[in-house]
Amino acid sequence: MERGEEEKIVIVGGGICGLATALALHRKGIESIVLERSENLRATGAAIIVQPNGWRALDQLGIASKLRQTALSIQSGQYITVKDGKKKDLPVGDVGELRCLKRTDLLNALAENLPADTVHLGCKVMSIKLDPSTSYPILQLQDGSVLMAKVVIGCDGVNSTIANILGLNSTRLFSTSVIRGFTNYETGHEFGGAFLVFSKDDVQLGLLPVTEKLVYWFVTRKQTSQDSKASKSQTLIKELTVEAMKDFPIHIMEMVKDSDVDSLHLTDLRFRAPWDLLGSNLRRGSVTLAGDAMHAMAPFLAQGGSASLEDAVVLARCLSQNQTMRVDEKQAKTMINVEAALDQYAKERKMRVFWLSLETFLIGTMLDTSTLLVKSLCIISLMVLFRDKIAHTRYDCGRL
Numbered sequence: 118m119e120r121g122e123e124e125k126i127v128i129v130g131g132g133i134c135g136l137a138t139a140l141a142l143h144r145k146g147i148e149s150i151v152l153e154r155s156e157n158l159r160a161t162g163a164a165i166i167v168q169p170n171g172w173r174a175l176d177q178l179g180i181a182s183k184l185r186q187t188a189l190s191i192q193s194g195q196y197i198t199v200k201d202g203k204k205k206d207l208p209v210g211d212v213g214e215l216r217c218l219k220r221t222d223l224l225n226a227l228a229e230n231l232p233a234d235t236v237h238l239g240c241k242v243m244s245i246k247l248d249p250s251t252s253y254p255i256l257q258l259q260d261g262s263v264l265m266a267k268v269v270i271g272c273d274g275v276n277s278t279i280a281n282i283l284g285l286n287s288t289r290l291f292s293t294s295v296i297r298g299f300t301n302y303e304t305g306h307e308f309g310g311a312f313l314v315f316s317k318d319d320v321q322l323g324l325l326p327v328t329e330k331l332v333y334w335f336v337t338r339k340q341t342s343q344d345s346k347a348s349k350s351q352t353l354i355k356e357l358t359v360e361a362m363k364d365f366p367i368h369i370m371e372m373v374k375d376s377d378v379d380s381l382h383l384t385d386l387r388f389r390a391p392w393d394l395l396g397s398n399l400r401r402g403s404v405t406l407a408g409d410a411m412h413a414m415a416p417f418l419a420q421g422g423s424a425s426l427e428d429a430v431v432l433a434r435c436l437s438q439n440q441t442m443r444v445d446e447k448q449a450k451t452m453i454n455v456e457a458a459l460d461q462y463a464k465e466r467k468m469r470v471f472w473l474s475l476e477t478f479l480i481g482t483m484l485d486t487s488t489l490l491v492k493s494l495c496i497i498s499l500m501v502l503f504r505d506k507i508a509h510t511r512y513d514c515g516r517l
């Protein structure tokens with residue numbers, strides 16, 4: 118099936134993946150529009166760790182050099198057991214380029230390189246169906262309008278509406294919650310370029326410097342009965358987190374106490390089961406998925422965002438490679454063989470996101486379970502399948 122250049126590519130969701138996909142398409146000369154339900158670009162979660170595979174994708178998108186100026190390079194890492202002060206090196210130096218970006222910096226860098234009118238804010242997609250006669254996707258928007266698109270790319274995150282049409286099951290929950298935030302040190306912090314993790318029982322605090330003055334930190338712990346109330350009050354998030362830090366080193370507790378309350382966010386952890394990914398062909402008609410909508414994975418490898426950037430590069434490359442020029446007596450037209458392009462994309466991404474999802478699933482289950490047998494099975498599977506712990510950072514999504 119070939120389609121003409123007037124056809125609109127509609128990206129649902131203006132998060133990291135939606136904006137990156139629009140930018141990747143723009144770099145290849147392909148127009149798209151992004152429908153984002155929020156009234157502004159959402160940078161929830163303070164910061165994001167970007168590993169070498171993510172930097173390779175950002176290089177292809179043409180925004181890496183600007184972003185490098187906004188974030189320190191992380192050179193070393195340590196895991197510290199709070200009870201006895203024992204320290205263990207983390208393999209950070211071996212990973213290669215690792216930086217922690219402010220989410221606003223990343224979203225802005227993506228958005229400001231897009232043509233005006235690409236991003237449509239306040240546009241919530243309520244449902245999607247395929248037109249029975251043309252098979253084109255039809256989007257129902259919250260304001261009552263209906264949009265017939267020629268291609269729909271669902272970048273609408275963990276609770277994706279677009280994923281429904283591909284028959285993917287809903288995402289599932291781990292029993293862990295994460296609190297994330299920033300602390301600003303007026304006169305500079307003491308952490309240099311180190312990624313530190315402090316651990317006590319089932320509470321862990323990780324911190325990474327963003328700049329000489331700004332530190333991003335996250336706390337992982339089991340969900341509590343207060344979480345649903347706390348997720349609506351940043352002051353309560355702070356109180357609960359300070360409380361959870363009471364046996365941690367004093368400078369760590371102070372860091373949480375002095376954090377910027379507006380940056381705090383508490384979230385539960387959702388994931389798409391790896392076997393759901395294997396069982397789906399990731400395309401129905403001219404609808405596909407990218408980012409968390411396709412491969413929501415808990416952040417144990419800090420790879421969800423980088424994998425979303427890879428999706429964007431690969432998807433734009435596949436659509437571009439499947440373009441042909443048609444000349445008739447009136448005009449020249451660029452046609453895209455959409456289905457071939459989306460199949461090529463799905464084929465290229467499926468095993469990459471399957472292995473990432475499987476590794477995070479095994480780590481998450483190992484941390485989640487109280488059953489010794491399950492824990493042991495996860496540990497053995499991780500040792501056998503993921504012996505090289507940083508292999509996932511070496512992936513190269515290739516040229517745009």
Ligand SMILES: Cc1cc2nc3c(=O)[nH]c(=O)nc-3n(C[C@H](O)[C@H](O)[C@H](O)COP(=O)(O)OP(=O)(O)OC[C@H]3O[C@@H](n4cnc5c(N)ncnc54)[C@H](O)[C@@H]3O)c2cc1C
Nearest residue numbers: 130132133134154166242273274408409416420421422423
């Ligand atoms: C605690 C935590 C820490 C993380 N840390 C890291 C990390 O350090 N490194 C890393 O690489 N990844 C990390 N991740 C994962 C990363 O945040 C995600 O993979 C990434 O944000 C996915 O981007 P996305 O654009 O696919 O989804 P999202 O960022 O969720 O964006 C989806 C967008 O779609 C919009 N939307 C949703 N529904 C609709 C609709 N119906 N209509 C219109 N718009 C809609 C939303 O408003 C949103 O803007 C972390 C995740 C969590 C939960």
